[in-house]
Amino acid sequence: MKLLIGKTITDVAGITASGVSGGLKKSGKKDLCVIHSKGNPVASAVFTKNKVKAAPIVMNMEHIKNPITKVIVVNSGNANACTGKKGLEDAYTMAQLTADILGVAKEEVIIQSTGIIGVQLDMEKIDSAIKKGCENLSDQGGHDAATAMLTTDTSEKKIAVSFEIDGKEITLAGIAKGSGMVHPNMGTMLSTLVTDLNISKEMLDLAFKDSVDISYNMISVDGDTSTNDMAMVIANGLAENKKIETVGENFEKFKDILIYINTELAKLIAKDGEGATKLIEVEVKNAQTLEDARISAKSVIRSNLTKCAFFGADANWGRILCAVGYSDAEFNPNNIDISFYGEGEKIQIAEDGMGVKFDVDKAKEILLKPEVKVEIDLKDGEYSATAWGCDLTYDYVKINGAYTT
Amino acid sequence: MKLLIGKTITDVAGITASGVSGGLKKSGKKDLCVIHSKGNPVASAVFTKNKVKAAPIVMNMEHIKNPITKVIVVNSGNANACTGKKGLEDAYTMAQLTADILGVAKEEVIIQSTGIIGVQLDMEKIDSAIKKGCENLSDQGGHDAATAMLTTDTSEKKIAVSFEIDGKEITLAGIAKGSGMVHPNMGTMLSTLVTDLNISKEMLDLAFKDSVDISYNMISVDGDTSTNDMAMVIANGLAENKKIETVGENFEKFKDILIYINTELAKLIAKDGEGATKLIEVEVKNAQTLEDARISAKSVIRSNLTKCAFFGADANWGRILCAVGYSDAEFNPNNIDISFYGEGEKIQIAEDGMGVKFDVDKAKEILLKPEVKVEIDLKDGEYSATAWGCDLTYDYVKINGAYTT
Numbered sequence: 001m002k003l004l005i006g007k008t009i010t011d012v013a014g015i016t017a018s019g020v021s022g023g024l025k026k027s028g029k030k031d032l033c034v035i036h037s038k039g040n041p042v043a044s045a046v047f048t049k050n051k052v053k054a055a056p057i058v059m060n061m062e063h064i065k066n067p068i069t070k071v072i073v074v075n076s077g078n079a080n081a082c083t084g085k086k087g088l089e090d091a092y093t094m095a096q097l098t099a100d101i102l103g104v105a106k107e108e109v110i111i112q113s114t115g116i117i118g119v120q121l122d123m124e125k126i127d128s129a130i131k132k133g134c135e136n137l138s139d140q141g142g143h144d145a146a147t148a149m150l151t152t153d154t155s156e157k158k159i160a161v162s163f164e165i166d167g168k169e170i171t172l173a174g175i176a177k178g179s180g181m182v183h184p185n186m187g188t189m190l191s192t193l194v195t196d197l198n199i200s201k202e203m204l205d206l207a208f209k210d211s212v213d214i215s216y217n218m219i220s221v222d223g224d225t226s227t228n229d230m231a232m233v234i235a236n237g238l239a240e241n242k243k244i245e246t247v248g249e250n251f252e253k254f255k256d257i258l259i260y261i262n263t264e265l266a267k268l269i270a271k272d273g274e275g276a277t278k279l280i281e282v283e284v285k286n287a288q289t290l291e292d293a294r295i296s297a298k299s300v301i302r303s304n305l306t307k308c309a310f311f312g313a314d315a316n317w318g319r320i321l322c323a324v325g326y327s328d329a330e331f332n333p334n335n336i337d338i339s340f341y342g343e344g345e346k347i348q349i350a351e352d353g354m355g356v357k358f359d360v361d362k363a364k365e366i367l368l369k370p371e372v373k374v375e376i377d378l379k380d381g382e383y384s385a386t387a388w389g390c391d392l393t394y395d396y397v398k399i400n401g402a403y404t405t
Numbered sequence: 406m407k408l409l410i411g412k413t414i415t416d417v418a419g420i421t422a423s424g425v426s427g428g429l430k431k432s433g434k435k436d437l438c439v440i441h442s443k444g445n446p447v448a449s450a451v452f453t454k455n456k457v458k459a460a461p462i463v464m465n466m467e468h469i470k471n472p473i474t475k476v477i478v479v480n481s482g483n484a485n486a487c488t489g490k491k492g493l494e495d496a497y498t499m500a501q502l503t504a505d506i507l508g509v510a511k512e513e514v515i516i517q518s519t520g521i522i523g524v525q526l527d528m529e530k531i532d533s534a535i536k537k538g539c540e541n542l543s544d545q546g547g548h549d550a551a552t553a554m555l556t557t558d559t560s561e562k563k564i565a566v567s568f569e570i571d572g573k574e575i576t577l578a579g580i581a582k583g584s585g586m587v588h589p590n591m592g593t594m595l596s597t598l599v600t601d602l603n604i605s606k607e608m609l610d611l612a613f614k615d616s617v618d619i620s621y622n623m624i625s626v627d628g629d630t631s632t633n634d635m636a637m638v639i640a641n642g643l644a645e646n647k648k649i650e651t652v653g654e655n656f657e658k659f660k661d662i663l664i665y666i667n668t669e670l671a672k673l674i675a676k677d678g679e680g681a682t683k684l685i686e687v688e689v690k691n692a693q694t695l696e697d698a699r700i701s702a703k704s705v706i707r708s709n710l711t712k713c714a715f716f717g718a719d720a721n722w723g724r725i726l727c728a729v730g731y732s733d734a735e736f737n738p739n740n741i742d743i744s745f746y747g748e749g750e751k752i753q754i755a756e757d758g759m760g761v762k763f764d765v766d767k768a769k770e771i772l773l774k775p776e777v778k779v780e781i782d783l784k785d786g787e788y789s790a791t792a793w794g795c796d797l798t799y800d801y802v803k804i805n806g807a808y809t810t
Binding site: 049050051052053079081082083084116117118119222224225226227303304305308309311312314316317318319321322323324325326329330331333334350352353354355392393394396397398399400401 | 454455456457458484486487488489521522523524627629630631632708709710713714716717719721722723724726727728729730731734735736738739755757758759760797798799801802803804805806
């Protein structure tokens, strides 16, 4: 696998995209993107488990059942959530409008919305933004598309790789947005991957859903699971490899790459969490079961007290142990070792459930790095899991203590 | 029932107490209290469900099985948690020291600790503080005791009431501490009630455990369940009422008063959450089951985004609906009504899962009150539950972003 630096979704065969300003964001920034694929792409998607689902999510859960998915429209600035019957009609209208302009069936269109909850969409603005977005589709538009889906994000989240399957070069690229209300449960924030791989819908689904469980579903910014979360992938087959229709070597290779891509995007989202100053990675090792490893890692990454300690570069391992303790994981509290890692440096701060003497200055130095890893060794089994998150800062409170779009 | 303004635990017959400074807090503030009861009091207690249990909790879970509980020692400044075998030995030493001085059995002593995790107790300081605490026991010492158990709390938490059972006047008083790492699960922060009621240990246990479920277990400051949580009550029988030994009118009366007392102390803890500017009360009405009402109320009270919105006096009902949605409660998102209350004023902000037009200035005015109630009507059944919490502020981040004792 080769990382394609500077490349994006429109570097995948058959993909055009655009990002335009439609006046949905008060700032005048880009707020609508269209992604279109040639061919007859198959798609897989996961959606938020929140019972309060945004209107486009409700529609997408129908549309994703269609054998073919050709177009994705993302608007930021308004989540079209808690908007009742009118909101649902608007989501369908957005799909129909796009379908009419691009000459596809409306079931081939997926709509993603993000932004403020509980406000009806301005459909006049949406109408002209969709037209503009469709007119602007180009094989250079991927970067604009990545920008247009952002809300309080401070940076674009994108990645592209190439790899070989069946002697053919395949490209896979993804864009995502995150920032706040990020605590995915099966679905996630917004993330869209495109690839020219030739694969059946069933196999794409199998690979994608497995990869989401250990990437997006292992991050948390603030413990709030959004109404609009979704992650999806489309595969248009234009690379012309022999179609992947069963589990096997090619399937596993693709799945590994999907896991890599989704994990990288998930980490970008965690690192750019609202107000965050650093990325926190928590690896729980040697748990009795995979579930124990997963829930204890997520419990630590979600702990407000632990997140504040990271903001203050404070090696407060007691809060970490406490958060493992109130997760439902089975473990022996008298076995736990805890170490911090930062840019290759390591410091152990707890052993067998108790503090060890450590160099406080060195710990602080490590905790001031932009990416910090916590290793929690339960010494109780052979399962591991990793979760990602960020610190809790004044700026998180500032960003969310006032009404903004 | 009569509220006894200005009264405290030492106004209960047979109770003496003290609060002394033993040098455990760097500030020199009071940090150890002793509470002693005459007679042969029965006791009930609930303890943290965190698998990482502080040393005194482990010991107390044994001691509470003793038929009689005469003394409670509370130290602040050090939680004696994650301190291994030495920590457990120290907890037993504290009980033995106290028992020797006061001439009771060591199993009749309960030790509560709160403060920093992962640091061994300074047993020289503890030794002299316990001696000082026992020497200073007096029937005026209740207020000092309430002060000595505080950590980052900004105010004492105490309450006292009197009521009649069987023609006798009974007094019931409680003191508590909370502040951070508050998200009780069956146990709670530290809370100690004393009463002169004559009641069997079995009946006391039954009444107390029921009352904890709907008081302490319904508050959250930061979602972090402590290693040291415990709530307890002792009843020394000195009021000489006919002993309550079965469920019946007197039992129910006492239980209702316990619920009242525990709820008031829980609200004091929530209101004085670290950095909090206001008390938030969330009532979920008309849920399909009691469990649905409870988990949805707790989900809202725990939501960081909702807590930030309250800090900013922002009527962001979308975040509230979102938090109900990601709880595991069953409900119809299209049925929910949401209203805010503050000092008698009410404003409805959502109806049938959608926003309604409301006076934004009036909403802001209500949200700026020191106590705000959110009423969430699921219109889906007949069960209700109430949870309490506080807003998430710059000061919470400040308090927890640096190592303090």
